[in-house]
Amino acid sequence: MEKKLLGPVESFLRENPEAATAGRGLTSALRTELADEALLALLRCCQCPASDPGHKVPPDVVAELPALWGTFVLSDLSHRLGHPVPGTLDKTGYSADPEEAEAQLLARWMEILGVTHAAFRPEVKAGGFAESWDWFVEIFIGDTLEGMAVVPDKMLFSQARRVVAQIPPNRKILIERFIDYIAQGPDRYDDLPQ
Numbered sequence: 001m002e003k004k005l006l007g008p009v010e011s012f013l014r015e016n017p018e019a020a021t022a023g024r025g026l027t028s029a030l031r032t033e034l035a036d037e038a039l040l041a042l043l044r045c046c047q048c049p050a051s052d053p054g055h056k057v058p059p060d061v062v063a064e065l066p067a068l069w070g071t072f073v074l075s076d077l078s079h080r081l082g083h084p085v086p087g088t089l090d091k092t093g094y095s096a097d098p099e100e101a102e103a104q105l106l107a108r109w110m111e112i113l114g115v116t117h118a119a120f121r122p123e124v125k126a127g128g129f130a131e132s133w134d135w136f137v138e139i140f141i142g143d144t145l146e147g148m149a150v151v152p153d154k155m156l157f158s159q160a161r162r163v164v165a166q167i168p169p170n171r172k173i174l175i176e177r178f179i180d181y182i183a184q185g186p187d188r189y190d191d192l193p194q
Contacts, residue, residue, distance in 0.1 A: 016119070041104065
């Protein structure tokens with residue numbers, strides 16, 4: 001995601017070094033900040049498939065995956081940045097409409113980079129950002145679920161538990177229960193906690 005979405009921004013900054021207070025290139029910290037914002041916007045507006053192609057996650061849970069993964073992302077941001085961030089994706093300020101979220105993200109990136117150059121948005125979009133954004137919006141969740149189908153369950157669930165261990169205690173109980181239920185197999189889907 002970072003390479004496809006930030007590549008056009010880096011190209012723009014190389015070609016217009018005077019356009020941003022960030023200078024000629026992106027530092028590691030700036031790349032991380034821009035990628036964080038992109039992930040929040042993407043999770044807020046991505047389209048979910050009707051079901052999990054690997055048949056590991058029930059359809060009603062698939063629809064909630066952006067919010068679930070948003071909890072991980074927001075908890076991680078809060079931890080890394082050392083200050084509270086919105087608790088839910090809908091409070092991040094990004095729209096659920098992909099086109100509007102794209103415009104909001106590019107405006108936010110301009111703020112972060114200190115760009116006032118009028119050509120930033122059209123040049124970044126023409127440089128491949130718009131095509132990559134549309135691709136991620138349409139198949140991000142579906143491709144991730146498909147990838148999960150080929151990863152051995154044991155590895156997947158142990159990794160999920162490691163990630164949950166880093167989440168603040170007030171948020172992790174329900175997520176741990178969710179992982180335990182999913183790990184027990186499809187016959188337990190009806191008993192999932194609400």
